[in-house]
Amino acid sequence: xxxxxxxxxxxxxxxxxxxxxxxxxxxxxxxxxxxxxxxxxxxxxxxxxxxxxxxxxxxxxxxxxxxxxxxxxxxxxxxxxxxxxxxxxxxxxxxxxxxxxxxxxxxxxxxxxxxxxxxxxxxxxxxxxxxxxxxxxxxxxxxxxxxxxxxxxxxxxxxxxxxxxxxxxxxxxxxxxxxxxxxxxxxxxxxxxxxxxxxxxxxxxxxxxxxxxxxxxxxxxxxxxxxxxxxxxxxxxxxxxxxxxxxxxxxxxxxxxxxxxxxxxxxxxxxxxxxxxxxxxxxxxxxxxxxxxxxxxxxxxxxxxxxxxxxxxxxxxxxxxxxxxxxxxxxxxxxxxxxxxxxxxxxxxxxxxxxxxxxxxxxxxxxxxxxxxxxxxxxxxxxxxxxxxxxxxxxxxxxxxxxxxxxxxxxxxxxxxxxxxxxxxxxxxxxxxxxxxxxxxxxxxxxxxxxxxxxxxxxxxxxxxxxxxxxxxxx
Amino acid sequence: xxxxxxxxxxxxxxxxxxxxxxxxxxxxxxxxxxxxxxxxxxxxxxxxxxxxxxxxxxxxxxxxxxxxxxxxxxxxxxxxxxxxxxxxxxxxxxxxxxxxxxxxxxxxxxxxxxxxxxxxxxxxxxxxxxxxxxxxxxxxxxxxxxxxx
Numbered sequence: 023x024x025x026x027x028x029x030x031x032x033x034x035x036x037x038x039x040x041x042x043x044x045x046x047x048x049x050x051x052x053x054x055x056x057x058x059x060x061x062x063x064x065x066x067x068x069x070x071x072x073x074x075x076x077x078x079x080x081x082x083x084x085x086x087x088x089x090x091x092x093x094x095x096x097x098x099x100x101x102x103x104x105x106x107x108x109x110x111x112x113x114x115x116x117x118x119x120x121x122x123x124x125x126x127x128x129x130x131x132x133x134x135x136x137x138x139x140x141x142x143x144x145x146x147x148x149x150x151x152x153x154x155x156x157x158x159x160x161x162x163x164x165x166x167x168x169x170x171x172x173x174x175x176x177x178x179x180x181x182x183x184x185x186x187x188x189x190x191x192x193x194x195x196x197x198x199x200x201x202x203x204x205x206x207x208x209x210x211x212x213x214x215x216x217x218x219x220x221x222x223x224x225x226x227x228x229x230x231x232x233x234x235x236x237x238x239x240x241x242x243x244x245x246x247x248x249x250x251x252x253x254x255x256x257x258x259x260x261x262x263x264x265x266x267x268x269x270x271x272x273x274x275x276x277x278x279x280x281x282x283x284x285x286x287x288x289x290x291x292x293x294x295x296x297x298x299x300x301x302x303x304x305x306x307x308x309x310x311x312x313x314x315x316x317x318x319x320x321x322x323x324x325x326x327x328x329x330x331x332x333x334x335x336x337x338x339x340x341x342x343x344x345x346x347x348x349x350x351x352x353x354x355x356x357x358x359x360x361x362x363x364x365x366x367x368x369x370x371x372x373x374x375x376x377x378x379x380x381x382x383x384x385x386x387x388x389x390x391x392x393x394x395x396x397x398x399x400x401x402x403x404x405x406x407x408x409x410x411x412x413x414x415x416x417x418x419x420x421x422x423x424x425x426x427x428x429x430x431x432x433x434x435x436x437x438x439x440x441x442x443x444x445x446x447x448x449x450x451x452x453x454x455x456x457x458x459x460x461x462x463x464x465x466x467x468x469x470x471x472x473x474x475x476x477x478x479x480x481x482x483x484x485x486x487x488x489x490x491x492x493x494x495x496x497x
Numbered sequence: 498x499x500x501x502x503x504x505x506x507x508x509x510x511x512x513x514x515x516x517x518x519x520x521x522x523x524x525x526x527x528x529x530x531x532x533x534x535x536x537x538x539x540x541x542x543x544x545x546x547x548x549x550x551x552x553x554x555x556x557x558x559x560x561x562x563x564x565x566x567x568x569x570x571x572x573x574x575x576x577x578x579x580x581x582x583x584x585x586x587x588x589x590x591x592x593x594x595x596x597x598x599x600x601x602x603x604x605x606x607x608x609x610x611x612x613x614x615x616x617x618x619x620x621x622x623x624x625x626x627x628x629x630x631x632x633x634x635x636x637x638x639x640x641x642x643x644x645x646x
Contacts, residue, residue, distance in 0.1 A: 037512070039585050042600050114599060308541050308574035315525055315533060350569055413573060435518050435576045 031104060032117035033058055033077070035065075040117035045100055051077055052096040058120055063417055064433070070122055078119040081107055094118070296453035297467060298343035300324040300445065303333040303359070304411070305351045309434075313346065316438055320445055330354030334362050340401025343452040344445065345408045346432075349423060357426040360408050364427035370396045373404045404455045407448040411436060509638065510631040513624055518579025531636070538632055541574055545583070545625055552590070552618055561607060564614050565594025580628050586621025590614050
């Protein structure tokens with residue numbers, strides 16, 4: 023069998039589709055878990071340490087004498103185990119099922135947590151370069167020596183541990199890791215925290231625009247945009263509080279996983295989102311309708327486009343601060359549309375006073391043609407923020423989106439809490455860039471609001487008094 | 498109507514629906530009615546049935562590209578609603594239509610792909626029917642609740 027060459031095995035999340043990961047001869051289940059965290063760098067890697075995961079194997083029909091399903095121990099040789107279960111090779115249907123701790127709020131060691139004994143045989147393979155490292159944030163920094171096995175790190179807590187950095191998003195999600203971290207990692211947590219963005223457990227920001235504003239106070243803009251983000255508040259809908267917590271009953275693993283990001287931060291559907299103008303680009307009418315309903319609730323202005331060229335056309339009218347861009351679109355796709363928008367922005371010198379010096383700019387040769395000229399150039403205060411909506415959680419797809427000129431991304435199905443944060447964060451930033459415009463809009467809308475409120479009140483107390491008192495508190 | 502608890506929801510909707518995602522849509526409803534989510538869900542039914550028909554046609558025409566496109570299309574909305582089985586089935590169709598295996602490796606034999614699409618389409622239709630029944634039951638039940646209240 024495949025004793026000599028690296029081979030692949032199938033793994034899957036419960037109810038999700040299976041995927042293959044690479045293993046090497048002699049790899050233990052423990053090593054497989056590390057590899058899984060790489061593969062699921064986003065959904066699991068940011069929240070879990072590899073010892074948190076357990077793997078379940080299901081016996082095929084031909085091996086009835088074994089237990090039908092069981093959990094693999096971390097010390098088992100994966101190839102041998104698989105060969106024993108599936109003598110004719112593992113098929114996709116026999117994918118190992120990845121399980122995550124069921125109750126993530128109670129910090130207790132998983133009963134199947136690996137015993138902290140030394141397993142040096144498996145400890146050094148990360149130092150080899152045979153494996154692709156897709157994770158840009160370096161969940162698994164190239165660590166030489168034997169710190170790369172989580173098991174070892176637990177056994178030798180005094181070592182400076184480079185092995186569990188991916189657990190640090192725990193801080194931002196407000197959840198405790200199910201397994202106590204080894205001593206010495208706390209400091210590590212902090213330092214890693216600086217580039218895990220508090221507000222986006224879902225994805226990473228590439229704040230190319232703020233970093234490309236060296237002359238205007240780019241950093242202040244970013245930081246105040248972040249500071250301007252108020253702490254999570256209660257949702258205005260009255261039935262949510264009762265529906266959200268206390269749902270620790272029977273749930274599938276997957277739901278738990280999603281709740282993981284979902285519950286700790288109740289939505290913030292208040293009027294605190296800046297009055298920006300959002301372009302929603304989405305080809306599926308159902309999804310479009312939902313996104314529309316959502317931004318409507320955020321009380322921002324919006325428009326829609328159902329394909330890439332339509333999106334570019336609408337963007338050319340000007341006035342948009344944020345684009346929510348579906349990637350796979352019929353005809354011109356989202357990436358092409360993004361590239362086109364960026365090309366036109368470049369040609370029309372939008373935001374050029376705050377020139378992009380972070381971006382390697384090598385094509386000033388292109389001339390601005392009449393066709394490419396934006397008519398209402400005043401309406402383009404700064405490059406538009408494009409948030410890609412990707413169906414896949416593959417890191418490579420995200421990199422492609424960022425490379426095309428997107429600023430950020432969200433994975434579909436879009437979690438509304440995250441979406442709101444994105445609108446909020448990027449919206450705050452844009453509002454600060456266009457501060458004058460924003461202030462005017464704000465004054466106008468405050469006036470309109472107070473008039474509306476006053477009218478309402480006047481109506482309600484019509485019988486008592488006709489006095490129409492302006493409500494100044496409306497902000 | 499108040500949101501039913503998860504257990505109840507799960508028993509009505511079955512395991513083909515991811516509750517977290519689906520509840521997001523329920524939460525978009527105004528208190529007291531579920532007009533909005535109803536329109537989304539029943540809009541999806543329409544879209545799904547239409548898409549299945551178009552898939553059948555594309556299958557007859559052996560148009561793998563079209564099948565992949567349709568698979569992607571329905572994958573998007575089913576994912577949005579949290580209909581995970583339908584979503585996964587659509588993803589399969591999308592992949593096979595692209596002449597890929599499920600792991601993304603190329604599958605040069607078009608006939609193999611067509612046969613796989615056919616199989617996946619049958620499976621996804623039955624998964625769809627299952628969630629359709631569950632969802633309809635859910636909305637019927639709501640009506641009763643409201644009548645009773």
